[in-house]
Amino acid sequence: MNQLLRHLRIGTTAIRFGFTYLLYFSFWQFGCAQVDPAATAGTLIDPACRTITIQRVTTPINTPAPTPQGLPIPSFSQQSGSVAYGSTLKLSASSMPSGAYTEYSYDNGVTWVKGDQVPVVSRKQMLARTRINDLTSQTAQATVTPYFQRMMVIGNSIMSHGPAPDLGWTNFNGMAASAPEKDYVHLLTAKLNSLRDGVQTRMVSGGTFERQFGQAGYSVTEFLTPLQEFKPDIIFVRIGENIDEGAVQANNLAGNLRLLFDYLKQNAGGPVQIICSTSVWNRPQADAVIRQVAAEKSIPLADLKSMVGVPSYFASQYANAGVAAHPNDAGMQRITDIIWDTMP
Numbered sequence: 534m535n536q537l538l539r540h541l542r543i544g545t546t547a548i549r550f551g552f553t554y555l556l557y558f559s560f561w562q563f564g565c566a567q568v569d570p571a572a573t574a575g576t577l578i579d580p581a582c583r584t585i586t587i588q589r590v591t592t593p594i595n596t597p598a599p600t601p602q603g604l605p606i607p608s609f610s611q612q613s614g615s616v617a618y619g620s621t622l623k624l625s626a627s628s629m630p631s632g633a634y635t636e637y638s639y640d641n642g643v644t645w646v647k648g649d650q651v652p653v654v655s656r657k658q659m660l661a662r663t664r665i666n667d668l669t670s671q672t673a674q675a676t677v678t679p680y681f682q683r684m685m686v687i688g689n690s691i692m693s694h695g696p697a698p699d700l701g702w703t704n705f706n707g708m709a710a711s712a713p714e715k716d717y718v719h720l721l722t723a724k725l726n727s728l729r730d731g732v733q734t735r736m737v738s739g740g741t742f743e744r745q746f747g748q749a750g751y752s753v754t755e756f757l758t759p760l761q762e763f764k765p766d767i768i769f770v771r772i773g774e775n776i777d778e779g780a781v782q783a784n785n786l787a788g789n790l791r792l793l794f795d796y797l798k799q800n801a802g803g804p805v806q807i808i809c810s811t812s813v814w815n816r817p818q819a820d821a822v823i824r825q826v827a828a829e830k831s832i833p834l835a836d837l838k839s840m841v842g843v844p845s846y847f848a849s850q851y852a853n854a855g856v857a858a859h860p861n862d863a864g865m866q867r868i869t870d871i872i873w874d875t876m877p
Contacts, residue, residue, distance in 0.1 A: 605670060608625055610623035613676055615728060624637065637661045639654075639657055656678050689775055690707075691709075691813070700855060708859040709859035709864075720866065724873055746780070753792055753793050770807065770810070771872075774812050791826055808872060809823060809827050811823050811836050812837065835874075846867055
């Protein structure tokens with residue numbers, strides 16, 4: 534029994550020594566933490582013991598993300614007001630690093646165009662930023678209103694018709710309007726003048742295109758002279774009523790409209806905004822093609838389908854059926870409003 538107790542005491546001592554040894558070398562490796570002096574008053578503290586200070590760091594909830602650094606935000610040479618259609622705004626940014634460039638967007642950042650000269654072609658807000666590789670700056674914004682100075686209208690008798698006493702028509706303006714200032718050309722001119730005084734207007738007949746497109750001997754070059762002389766910055770293509778529905782497919786209206794729109798744009802003598810419309814008469818095949826080509830060419834379309842067959846928009850006071858089929862003052866106002874709402 535005595536021998537057993539002696540072995541137990543030796544084992545206990547060994548365990549105690551081993552634990553003490555482990556603690557010593559743990560603190561020797563990592564240092565020790567000094568407890569509160571008030572709790573150890575009168576006791577000897579090892580001078581070699583190092584005090585460890587622990588500080589809890591907390592991050593506030595909803596902390597704003599840091600502002601991107603490294604690229605300057607560009608500025609527009611003009612941020613608001615009115616500017617001539619097709620003129621450009623300059624983008625500039627200071628301290629641009631090597632390889633960085635500016636880019637701009639007309640569609641709220643969906644697509645971006647590289648450059649520092651921003652053409653004014655829309656009333657929509659324009660965005661700009663600087664970029665280098667995948668790093669971009671914050672965006673700058675500008676909203677300016679383009680004004681037009683030379684309006685060309687390619688139209689038919691709804692645009693203008695001289696006196697025809699045998700039809701009961703005695704005015705010289707858009708047929709069935711009660712006065713020149715009541716037809717859609719004069720109403721549109723007044724609206725454009727509200728943006729900037731001094732708008733010039735030129736009316737060009739589109740009747741030949743309506744009746745002869747796709748036929749041998751017809752060419753859109755008929756519009757070259759007025760384009761070169763007038764140099765319009767906006768063109769309203771307001772035709773369709775005189776198009777034969779049977780010729781829409783047979784004479785390839787779609788291909789000839791594409792040719793017409795391209796020709797107008799290429800020969801206007803500068804930046805030009807083209808806007809087209811459907812018919813105020815029942816021309817479903819022609820209207821479908823006009824809608825299709827306008828979408829293809831990204832040309833704003835004034836769709837007049839809401840007027841078709843609505844008696845209150847037409848001049849039923851005239852005995853002649855041809856004149857009576859034309860828009861009255863209310864119809865002319867409706868055409869103007871729809872076209873104006875289509876302006877980009």
